[in-house]
Amino acid sequence: MADLKADVLVLGAGMVGVGAALHLQQRGRDVILVDRNELAGEETSFGNAGLIECASVFPYMFPRDFGQILRYAMNRAPQVRYSLADLPAFLPWILRYYLASSPERAQHSAMAELPLIRASLIEHEALIAEAAVPELLRRDGWIKLYRSDATLADALSDFERARQYGVAGHVLDGKAIAAREPNLSGEFSGAIHFPAPGFVPDPGGLAKAYAALFVRKGGRFLVGDARTLEQSAGGWRIGGSNGAAAAREVVVAMGPWSDLVFRPLGYAIPLSVKRGYHLHVAARGNAVLNHPVLDADQGFVLAPMNRGIRLTTGVEFARRDALPTPIQLQRALPRAHALFPLGEAVDAKPWIGARPCLPDMLPVIGKAPRHAGLWFDFGHQHHGLTLGPATGRLLAEMMTGETPFADPTPFAVERFG
Template sequence: MVEFKADIVVLGAGMVGVSAALHLQQRGREVILVDRHELAGEETSYGNAGLIECASVFPYMFPRDFNQILRYALNRSPQVRYAVADLPGFLPWLLRYYLASSPQRALHSAMAELPLIRRSLIEHEALIAEADVPQLLRRTGWIKLFRSEATLANALGDLDRAKQYGVDGEVLDSGGIAEREPSLTGNFAGAIRFPAPGFVPDPGGLAKAYAALFARKGGRFLVGDARTLEQRAGGWRIAGANGAIVAREIVVALGPWSDQVFRPLGYAIPLAVKRGYHLHLAPRGNAVLNHPVLDSDQGFLLAPMNRGIRLTTGVEFARRDAPPNPIQVERALPRAHALFPLGDAVEARPWMGARPCLPDMLPVIGKAPRHDGLWFDFGHQHHGLTLGPATGRLLAEMMTGETPFADPKPFAVERFG
């Protein structure tokens, strides 16, 4: 049987795994990238808003407002939906999420992640330049719309708090909204434009461009089954489509499927998923969308992707592998048509993906405590596209003995006991 050998095997070819492979390769390691698909970026990294969110200081924590929690509980919020049949399965995780979202603990998560957020666009810019795909980064920023004075006031308070950490935001009135986005229709109390974040009009294409760069630099991309991972004397082995794949060290970067590796190895990491949907639609007539635009009160986002206008939904709490239920897309469609001139759908059905989340909304990055040569890099919640290159650099620095650019302790798996 053919045997493929390397210093390190990275399991998972989404944005997180490809970025880790590139950073390890830059540091002189021979790396094999393994995925169940023949192409990179075919799962979670394909479906998102396309934002490199270098202005997102505070992670998405569980709300503390009683009325908002009640709307969630009654399944009446456009931002969040849950599958009643799956509630017993994820309720314990939701409780941990709620506890981790106390003001003190939420601030701890924000400050731990802040160095990664600040490096996110810088690391992407370096890889985009090396991959020679400047067309996949637009410096437009994005706009958050508010239909009520109350939601605008709350957002302005959040902006004032974020400004303490270097975040810039431009407050827009109705005239400013019309100037920035003349094709939008609606009654708005105001908006905030965040100018710093980058926008990627093809997130899956960017992951593929990074994988192509990895291959040009001598890396190998192989199809394999991560569930076959086993520890052997002196290293690790998995079954590949064309032979065994062997390495001294292994990186688990499988996003929402990481539990298929760490649970058989005895790790009780509280990984859950927030599912989400998107649908591409053609713009109607000469309508143009210049920025990604979030209708915060109605719980959907429109982004001007290469394939069309991408309508993305809020969060769905359900089992990762449960059948899709695109009710959030169906409810958002008439509201989206009222906001922007949309034509026919480009796809036959909505796409569904799963965001891998830990209760404290921080990823797990670092060495597994009970297995030599086993490393974790998953759980990037809503920020896989944003943080992939930054966490790839942090992991590579840890694995090669460099001084990490950020404190890795908050991301250690040991925080879960």
């Protein structure tokens, strides 16, 4: 069987890969989208809080407060847990993460990513309109709840910093919280409502809608194994379930599995993962949750998805492929029941996923320095859903010789030596 031919192979059909494929297609490239699954959006893009976080100026950096670090180290913080057995595997990466989180370097990461954050909702709105799925975007923002005066004060300080970069928000007292979310229960020192972020009530469905748009516009979808990728005369070739595909260029957009391609090619990129869990639970009676809600002190989010109320956890540091240990979810579930009237679980078992992260919390976007036609687009940390179309645009502009809308230099792989 003859190989399928294209200009570009995009490996990975999550939000990041689909975003890159669509933007390359818009610029006249013939693209084949490759994934190990038969459908797009079945991995990391399926499980998140559904937020297009256009108000998230500052990345999730490692804390510098000693008390907070001590709670993390003792596995006593609900926001973070680690596997003691996996500690030797990820401790060196944690050290790099800590060093990259100094105030100066954290500010550098924030300013590098800011143009992408600002473009994130704009790029999604354009694709949602073209894909004709307006029901997959809500524009009510989200709410962060704080149970103590100390955590509220820290949040207000961060909010004041963010306001310098155009972030809007409303500080809520108990009465205002109840007005926006009358079914919540608990004692809160206050909350902040961020009205600008978009909310996607079916993140995996949105990735599938974008992939369907890509196919309607002439793109092709191939089920294939990225580990079969090989450099060939004039480009790159990959095996698929119904034959092979070849192209002049290839984009690695495989999120936490990108190392399956770049490591055999000799690139020592410090990619690691932050694992997370979610579970859909039915609302009890006629209770309604109007916004995604973060319980900041207890370390979980409730989001009103199409499938039910999605309970999402914080971060678990463990090997990407280690067995699930949903302790955070088990601890969060009774707290979530106390916060909002929840009924029975909708899912048979919790979902587990892995957020792909680099130590500086910036993705790798751009050309591989030692292989012609090889491009990278991965490592979007907590913002894969948010940034997928925006980084897809940036990458496509670089690949087609346009002037990039944002400075690509901070995202170059060469920053790791």
